[in-house]
Amino acid sequence: MPVLIDPSPRSGAGSSAHAGQVQVKICGLRSAADLAAVAEAGARYAGFVFFEKSPRHLSLEAARALAAEAPLGLAKVALVVDADDAVLDALTETVPLDILQLHGRETPARVAEIRARYGLPVMKAVGIADAEDLPALADYEAVADQILVDAKPPRNADLPGGNGVSFDWRLIAGRSWRKPWMLAGGLTPDNVAEAIRLTGAPQVDVSSGVESAPGFKDPDRIAGFVAAAQAGPVPEL
Numbered sequence: 001m002p003v004l005i006d007p008s009p010r011s012g013a014g015s016s017a018h019a020g021q022v023q024v025k026i027c028g029l030r031s032a033a034d035l036a037a038v039a040e041a042g043a044r045y046a047g048f049v050f051f052e053k054s055p056r057h058l059s060l061e062a063a064r065a066l067a068a069e070a071p072l073g074l075a076k077v078a079l080v081v082d083a084d085d086a087v088l089d090a091l092t093e094t095v096p097l098d099i100l101q102l103h104g105r106e107t108p109a110r111v112a113e114i115r116a117r118y119g120l121p122v123m124k125a126v127g128i129a130d131a132e133d134l135p136a137l138a139d140y141e142a143v144a145d146q147i148l149v150d151a152k153p154p155r156n157a158d159l160p161g162g163n164g165v166s167f168d169w170r171l172i173a174g175r176s177w178r179k180p181w182m183l184a185g186g187l188t189p190d191n192v193a194e195a196i197r198l199t200g201a202p203q204v205d206v207s208s209g210v211e212s213a214p215g216f217k218d219p220d221r222i223a224g225f226v227a228a229a230q231a232g233p234v235p236e237l
Helices: 032-041 060-068 085-094 108-118 135-141 190-200 218-230
Strands: 023-027 044-051 075-080 099-102 120-128 145-153 181-183 203-206 211-213
Touching: 023 032, 023 218, 032 044, 032 190, 032 218, 044 120, 060 218, 075 085, 085 108, 099 108, 099 181, 108 120, 108 135, 120 135, 135 145, 181 190, 190 218
Parallel strands: 023 044, 023 203, 044 075, 075 099, 099 120, 120 145, 145 181, 181 203
Antiparallel strands: none
């Protein structure tokens, strides 16, 4: 049975600790120290990357151990890129997860298929570079539980995300959203408050913007990012 559309993950992450705040996802966690820093900072989502080209890639065994340490209220998100059913079967059978994040070229039909097959909320990343990319948002809002609005990767980039690039946030300013959504792409502790102000984003996602080097999270930058994101008024969903 498909999961009802709900911005809250299923494992109790809708706790009062997050009420009335911009919700933050820190992606690309690789260690218990990363997880502890994210939880202490007050983030809502912990992202694990399953994409071998990424410096943030985790094995299933490492992710299972890490996910088991996640405190109640921290939603565990698995980022995959054009994964087939065999990969997703192994992932969902091994790692306790709350959300599947599809960050490849998955079609709306494939998103709907994955959502129905695995019974987990699905977040679909949609890359934006210019106004021509905006119609895809509506296509994916029709089938996903959440939309991650990200910058399109640079031409010939090896990674579909986590490249530290942004798009013109004015492209989505004032947009009416049918589903919960999250802003990503080039966000840092220094610019996240402005990004939220311009776009009205109720949720934000960061990876490279809180790292000291690719794949190495900086706990001070994580804390600074969450604090900056939650310092201002909360936009309406």
